[in-house]
Amino acid sequence: MTQTNRPLDVIILAAGQGTRMKSTLPKVLHPVAGRPMVAWAVKGAQGLGARNVVVVTGHGAERVEATLQAPDVRFARQHQQLGTGHAFLCGAEALEGEGEADVLVLYGDTPLLRTETLGALIADHRAQGTALTILTGELPDATGYGRIIRGPSGEVERIVEEKAATPEERAVREFNSGVYVMDSRAPELARRITNENAAGEYYLTDLLALYRAEGDPVRAFQLADADEVMGANDRTGLAEAEAILRRRINTAHMKAGVTLQDPESVRIEDTVTLGRDVTVEPGVILRGATQVADGVTLGAYSVITSSVLGAGVTVKAHSVLEEAYVGAGSDVGPFARLRPGSVLGEGVHIGNFVETKNAQLSAGVKAGHLAYLGDVEIGAETNVGAGTIVANFDGVNKHRTQVGAGVFIGSNSTLIAPRVVGDAAFIAAGSAVHEDVPEGALAVARGKQRVLEGWSRRYWGGMREKVERKLPWLAGWLARQE
Template identity: 55%
Template sequence: MHAHVILAAGQGTRMKSRLPKVLHPLLGRPMLAYAVEAALALAPERLVVVVGHGGEAVREALGGYPVVFAEQKEQLGTAHALLQAEGALKGFSGPILVTQGDTPLLAPDTLRALLAALKEGAGMALLTVELPDPTGYGRILREGEEVLANVEEKDASPEVKAIREVNAGAYAFDPFLFQALREVRNENAAREYYLPDLIAIYRAHGKKVVAVRGRVEEALGVNTRLELARVEELLLDRLRREWMLRGVRMLLPETIYLEPSVELAPDVTLGPGVVLKGKTRVGEGCEVGAYSVLEDTVLEPGARVLPHSVLQGAHLEGGADAGPFARLRPGAVLKRGAHVGNFVEVKNSVLHEGVKAGHLAYLGDAEVGAGANIGAGVITANYDGKRKHRTEIGEGAFIGSNSVLVAPVRIGPGALVGAGSVVTEDVPEDALALARARQRNLLGYARRKREGS
């Protein structure tokens, strides 16, 4: 068994944000969650997260994960941060993995390789990558697989600067770790304690230090908004490729945003600019039109969302469609064959089979029976200033354009509501409701008004 420590105490001043750096979102999840999930994939006996700046917010964000926390009260470098985990690892005598909270692309198989190096006799293993341009990184001096030193660029000779292998910031240590950490000195310009100094300390104690070569992207840390965007694009590209290889059609895939929590079926078609977030599930054969946004929404096989629609917490059965320019809010359910057209908003309402609301309507806190027709400009007035009330519209009812249904109210099956009505009382089955003033035509009135008489 092994333990794992994630260093997440840095302030991240280059992000120019009050939000702790490790909590900046990547595809809908905090950056730190990627490091935590990579660690958990190896089932460590203990997982410790070292927090500092914004520690309470970090603790709250990781509330659903099986982690324990240590605190770095003063920002005195990475070696000092790791030393703060000693108490949380009391009594543990196995190997320890150490990673950073701001390197979200580190893969579980790479962590396994670091642990394997310890099993093969190393006292310390560190992840390295070879960069086309290593400027700004510490260079790795090695002899075969064994690491001799990590040389910072400011201390490097021209020959050393030509080396492209750099330290990626992930480590595995044997139980000598905390004794070695106490030997780290802060004799540098920043007066901080740094993890790479452990290379010399381990070697001085006769322990072997080896390098494990990783993929270039695994070294990508996030210190600026620009780097955050770069990492997010790499994550997005992986997701898009994965789903396309599993049978999803993406039109202009580079414009599509989706999160890892989204589930897609084969033969789904996604138009340009589509955004899929949260627990959205899109069934086989569904179409999502250009520039639509779906969040925590379920589309059953055969449902369609037309362009420029926004669906949050909605559920569409097969054959139902919404849009273009539709807005479905939480609790909106469209049963089979229901249709919601342009500039229709639905909230906490069920539209049963074959319901049609073609345009310019608001249906909130309503139950609309099968086959009912909702005219243009119809609204359910569901809020009295204190409470929400329900509207029931029966099967086959026809609600004329520009009508207001003042809840609580029930429209019976097969009933008709005349256009422009304000309905405040229940309408019986198959009845016609007219709730508007009788029209009067005053002959010549308009001409007299123009002439001032």
């Protein structure tokens, strides 16, 4: 097996508590651009075609492992946090018996590291035939990082932690990212690391000296963009990482044929897919497993979560969609809400202040204004009048309603579930429908109107003093009736 075709194993260190987050949520599970931080490292490892991906867990291990469950992800527990060297060995133990491979070490709190960068690091490591390659960066001020000290020929001689560095060493701009790619001897050498230091911990950086003692040169591969290895250690770091990833995601979509009218105000999570010629107006938020087909327009300040939008759909301003399906050519909003289980066929119109929940609306259905459609199936080309309510809840249980095709539901009607309304039926405006309506029938379910002449004058006249004090306009009207 040659250096260039050896398998790759990845160990992701994600056991730390992250006290600076001041959170009950494990640090590596804090989300950035739609993924927990540690999931970005897993995505990068998977993008490299790694043979094995091992995540070393510790603090909040059960929650971390439950979040990352996948067929190609393994876990190793670090029950005591005794340093990065110890964490690496915990991960390496999970790889025993797998055979030779290059080993890449990543971290669960560095979501900005690109898969392309890691691919270039591994390619350089293999092309140079190096035993250990360190990913490094350069900053005008590298305060807080270990400094890379190179020898005359450019190889890395040592890593000096800041607290142990001389003034000359502190002036070095090249820093250690903590990301390493090593040959298959790394676990064996790591067992020689000692904890003879002030903190009593096992440091992975000590591998450098162990490799050099074996006669192997250690090389550095320098990042073009040092921000890629920026860790998110607190809420400020999370916000900074989010901003960088948001710009990356938005730029990639624009290059792929999406129009973002105000990219700085648009939030698109990494898990979202967008087709060509999609137009995204300012303030839009796209989350989860949302899929948007070609030619869709997303109106300003809409929030869409884990929904599927067909070709040519228009979502107007301030609409909220969650786990909904919208068929091709439909339009939604403004100020509409599609709740989970809403399925709209092709050419459906959902207007302002219409709410749907667990509702299936067939092609051509129109609900233009102020309606609640819950637990209902509505047939093709049915018209739902303004103010219509499907009363699906009896106080204990939810009930389902079926409305046929070509039905006309008059304004301000209430369908009291469970109901069946046949095809081509009519429901008169203002009806409270509490019985099924046969096909082609007209349902009128409202009280008979009575008109009592002079009622207002008699009623309000009996409260004249109160009316004169609180409702002067009505007092004037009464005076004109006398």
